[in-house]
Amino acid sequence: MTKDSFTIGLVQYAMAEDANANLETAARLVRRASEAGASVVCLPELCATPYFCKTHDESSFALAEGLDGPGLGRMAKAAREAGVTLVVPFFERRAPGLYHNSAVVLSPDGGLLGHYRKLHIPEDPGFHEKYYFTPGDLGVLAVDTPAGRIGVLICWDQWFPEAARLTALAGAEVIFYPTAIGRLESESPQQAAEMRAAWQVVQRGHAVANGLYVAAVNRTGFEPSSGGGEGVDFWGGSFVADPMGVLIAEATADDETVLLATVDRARIESVRRTWPFLRDRRVEAYGGLLARFGS
Amino acid sequence: MTKDSFTIGLVQYAMAEDANANLETAARLVRRASEAGASVVCLPELCATPYFCKTHDESSFALAEGLDGPGLGRMAKAAREAGVTLVVPFFERRAPGLYHNSAVVLSPDGGLLGHYRKLHIPEDPGFHEKYYFTPGDLGVLAVDTPAGRIGVLICWDQWFPEAARLTALAGAEVIFYPTAIGRLESESPQQAAEMRAAWQVVQRGHAVANGLYVAAVNRTGFEPSSGGGEGVDFWGGSFVADPMGVLIAEATADDETVLLATVDRARIESVRRTWPFLRDRRVEAYGGLLARFGS
Numbered sequence: 001m002t003k004d005s006f007t008i009g010l011v012q013y014a015m016a017e018d019a020n021a022n023l024e025t026a027a028r029l030v031r032r033a034s035e036a037g038a039s040v041v042c043l044p045e046l047c048a049t050p051y052f053c054k055t056h057d058e059s060s061f062a063l064a065e066g067l068d069g070p071g072l073g074r075m076a077k078a079a080r081e082a083g084v085t086l087v088v089p090f091f092e093r094r095a096p097g098l099y100h101n102s103a104v105v106l107s108p109d110g111g112l113l114g115h116y117r118k119l120h121i122p123e124d125p126g127f128h129e130k131y132y133f134t135p136g137d138l139g140v141l142a143v144d145t146p147a148g149r150i151g152v153l154i155c156w157d158q159w160f161p162e163a164a165r166l167t168a169l170a171g172a173e174v175i176f177y178p179t180a181i182g183r184l185e186s187e188s189p190q191q192a193a194e195m196r197a198a199w200q201v202v203q204r205g206h207a208v209a210n211g212l213y214v215a216a217v218n219r220t221g222f223e224p225s226s227g228g229g230e231g232v233d234f235w236g237g238s239f240v241a242d243p244m245g246v247l248i249a250e251a252t253a254d255d256e257t258v259l260l261a262t263v264d265r266a267r268i269e270s271v272r273r274t275w276p277f278l279r280d281r282r283v284e285a286y287g288g289l290l291a292r293f294g295s
Numbered sequence: 296m297t298k299d300s301f302t303i304g305l306v307q308y309a310m311a312e313d314a315n316a317n318l319e320t321a322a323r324l325v326r327r328a329s330e331a332g333a334s335v336v337c338l339p340e341l342c343a344t345p346y347f348c349k350t351h352d353e354s355s356f357a358l359a360e361g362l363d364g365p366g367l368g369r370m371a372k373a374a375r376e377a378g379v380t381l382v383v384p385f386f387e388r389r390a391p392g393l394y395h396n397s398a399v400v401l402s403p404d405g406g407l408l409g410h411y412r413k414l415h416i417p418e419d420p421g422f423h424e425k426y427y428f429t430p431g432d433l434g435v436l437a438v439d440t441p442a443g444r445i446g447v448l449i450c451w452d453q454w455f456p457e458a459a460r461l462t463a464l465a466g467a468e469v470i471f472y473p474t475a476i477g478r479l480e481s482e483s484p485q486q487a488a489e490m491r492a493a494w495q496v497v498q499r500g501h502a503v504a505n506g507l508y509v510a511a512v513n514r515t516g517f518e519p520s521s522g523g524g525e526g527v528d529f530w531g532g533s534f535v536a537d538p539m540g541v542l543i544a545e546a547t548a549d550d551e552t553v554l555l556a557t558v559d560r561a562r563i564e565s566v567r568r569t570w571p572f573l574r575d576r577r578v579e580a581y582g583g584l585l586a587r588f589g590s
Contacts, residue, residue, distance in 0.1 A: 119577045124569075139580060142589070159572050161456030161504050162581050170589040194539050198503045201540045205500020208493045209456050244489050245496045274419075277454050282414045283585050285434060286457050290578050290585075294437070294465040 004266060006147035008174060008213075009033030009041040009084075010259040012238045012251050014221025019048040019063065023071055025256075027078035033258045034082035039108075039147040042087040043075075044219040044238075045155050045178040046101065049091065051219075053128050054229030060132065064093035067104070067112070076110035083108045085145040087152055089178040091132075092117065101133040103152050103178060105143055114143035118154040119163060126184045126230050129156070142170035148263060151175040158203050158216065162289065168210035168278075174263050175210075177203065179218040182234035185225070196235055200247075208245040211272040213263050215240045220254055243271040299561060301442035303469060303508075304328030304336040304379070305554040307533045307546050309516025314343040314358070318366055320551075322373035328553045329377035334403075334442040337382035338370075339514040339533075340450050340473040341396065344386065346514075348423050349524030355427070359388035362399070362407070371405035378403045380440040382447055384473040386427075387412065396428040398447050398473060400438055409438035413449040414458060421479045421525050424451070437465035443558060446470040453498050453511065457584065463505035463573075469558045470505075472498065474513040477529035480520070491530055495542075503540040506567040508558050510535045515549050538566040 011029040015022050026043050033041045046052075048071050052060040065071055071090055079086035085108055092102035101121070105114035117136030121129045140163060142151040151172030157163045158177045167175050181199060183192035200216075207214040220236040239250040240261035249261040272278065288294065306324040310317050321338050328336045341347075343366050347355040360366055366385060374381035380403055387397035396416070400409035412431025416424045435458060437446040446467030452458045453472045462470050476494060478487035495511075502509040515531035534545040535556035544556040567573065583589065 119580055120575050122575065124571075135577060136580075139583075156575070159504060159570065160576065161460060161500075162576065162584060165456060166581070166583050169583060169586065194541060198540045201496060202500045202503040205456075205497045205504070208497040209454060209500070245493045246489060275454065276419075278588065280415050280417065280451070281455065281457065281587070282430060283587055285414055285431075286461070286585055288434075288461050288464060289457060290581050291464065292576070292578055293573065 005262050005264045006039045007037045007260055007262055008215055008240070009036065009038030010215055010217045010238045010240065010251070011041060011043050012218060012220055012236055012259065013044070013256045015050045015219060015223065017050060019071065022048045023074045026075065029258050030078045030082045030084065030086060033260070034084050036258060036260055038084060038260060040085040040145060040150060042176040042178060042215060042217045043089060044217050045089045045180040046091055047089050050223050051180045051232060053132055054126055054223070054225070054232060055227035056128055056131050057227050061099060064091040064099050066093050067115070072104060076106050079106040079108060080110040085113070085147055087176050087178065089154060099133055100136060101129065101154055103154060105145065105150065105152060108146060113145060114141050114152070116141035116152045116154070118157060120156045120160050122156040126232055140166040140170055142167055142172040148173045153177055155179045155181065161206065161209065164206035164210055168212055172212060173265065173268060174213035174215055175206070177214065177216045179216055180234060181218055182232045185231045192235065196237060200239065204241045204245040204247065207241040207243055209277065211243045211268060211275065211277065213240060213242055215261070220256065243268050300557050300559040301334045302332045302555055302557055303510055303535070304331065304333030305510055305512045305533045305535065305546070306336060306338050307513060307515055307531055307554065308339070308551045310345045310514060310518065312345060314366060317343045318369045321370065324551070324553050325373045325377045325379065325381060328555070329379050331553060331555055333379060333555060335380040335440060335445060336377070337471040337473060337510060337512045338384060339512050340384045340475040341386055342384050345518050346475045346527060348427055349421050349518070349520070349527060350522035351423055351426050352522050356394065359386040359394050361388050362410070367399060371401050374401040374403060375405040380408070380442055382471050382473065384449060394428055395431060396424065396449055398449060400440065400445065400447060403441060408440060409436050409447070411436035411447045411449070413452060415451045415455050417451040421527055435461040435465055437462055437467040443468045448472055450474045450476065456501065456504065459501035459505055463507055467507060468560065468563060469508035469510055470501070472509065472511045474511055475529060476513055477527045480526045487530065491532060495534065499536045499540040499542065502536040502538055504572065506538045506563060506570065506572065508535060508537055510556065515551065538563050
């Protein structure tokens with residue numbers, strides 16, 4: 001870690017039906033992020049496919065691949081060509097009948113730096129992830145890259161302060177949250193606005209509580225209903241919050257975009273000296289966090 | 296719990312030098328809160344005194360009292376007369392040389408329902424609490440009152456997601472955060488604005504992450520420097536966030552006020568069904584939360 005700061009690039013786009021087309025879109029935007037100065041780039045959750053979890057469909061398991069799969073191969077090439085560290089969220093096939101919602105961190109030479117499997121799995125109308133994904137068993141991820149030490153969590157994880165805290169304790173300077181979140185057709189615009197605000201607030205809260213950068217990377221676009229599942233209007237709005245929770249970059253709801261922000265180590269140091277929460281955690285009083293509920 | 300909702304009252308005021316005068320102010324505002332319909336009322340942190348922790352001063356220990364002290368006696372009378380559940384934060388003398396930053400929950404008949412000792416103790420320029428207060432050893436508090444089940448945490452606790460989560464797991468429907476936070480004279484208005492925003496965001500984040508109400512109760516007023524400590528301009532701004540993190544009530548920076556809000560059990564139920572975070576916590580993966588740091 002030779003520099004005092006580094007630039008991150010959040011890649012936001014709408015998914016086409018065809019996985020190869022999506023990966024080419026991703027590669028193009030990774031190149032653009034690199035040209036704009038980013039040294040660490042993050043793609044949205046399940047970066048190669050429409051959000052197939054809208055419904056139960058056994059045929060969707062065919063979209064998954066292993067760590068040696070062609071999609072990750074294509075993205076390793078993209079990382080190499082752009083010369084960036086690349087966070088690639090993908091549908092992981094681990095064994096027959098055993099799948100995860102995962103992400104890898106690829107180095108600028110295309111090598112594997114880290115591997116994360118989504119810990120918290122939703123199962124709600126329009127988001128049937130418990131059907132597809134086994135909860136992760138790799139714990140949290142914080143990994144040194146040529147630019148800095150980064151953490152990766154995925155979507156539903158972003159509502160859980162425990163996941164952010166564990167990633168901070170593992171030394172992350174920035175937590176990336178690749179995401180696929182949007183408005184169900186049955187939800188009113190007002191409901192969606194409230195949800196989107198809550199989504200941003202809770203993640204800005206993680207930035208404050210942990211004195212680090214948070215980068216949420218969402219997809220955009222309307223994906224129509226299929227197999228009885230509702231259509232979802234993904235709300236984009238990728239953003240970066242600094243260690244005081246200040247929103248330092250934010251994308252629109254609809255645009256394909258590369259959002260840039262600077263991770264400034266001096267800012268982390270300064271905020272954590274002003275508010276040294278890590279000094280004062282009462283770890284001996286936290287045993288109850290390992291319980292399901294108090295009664 | 297016979298009703299579907301209850302009204303809470305947050306009492307915000309500036310401190311005079313004289314403890315009795317402050318307690319009479321508190322009693323007057325508790326009465327006003329009751330007349331306005333509140334059934335649970337909360338006073339600010341260390342509700343009887345100026346914020347003496349601006350400096351080390353051995354004589355300040357004389358301000359403390361036990362659970363049978365005259366200040367709590369006066370507040371029990373105020374609770375009885377107003378017919379409300381009352382949260383009273385106070386400087387607790389437990390034994391010679393052993394003091395806490397505490398709060399009690401008094402029932403509408405003046406009896407003791409609950410007792411909390413601040414878990415997280417700051418020690419920063421202008422906030423020398425580690426000199427005065429031993430970290431609490433009673434764990435978190437959530438207690439049934441005639442109105443509903445309430446939790447109490449105090450000031451610095453509000454930056455720690457662990458404390459909010461533990462209180463939620465103990466069944467609280469609302470967490471009260473009696474507080475004494477403000478701008479040091481040496482801090483710029485811009486710094487203070489950023490800090491105040493972070494203060495609000497992190498607590499709204501707790502409301503979202505835990506699907507409950509959060510009520511922050513701050514003092515107002517400028518308290519001048521003493522004994523080499525800087526003056527502090529307490530920024531008021533008491534507020535209530537609902538389980539979606541929506542700001543449903545907010546006080547100004549300067550006004551003596553009684554802020555009212557409704558805790559709606561149906562809203563808690565509804566938000567938690569939409570976002571069932573308690574269902575999906577990965578307690579088996581949280582062991583690292585009991586560690587100081589990852590390395």
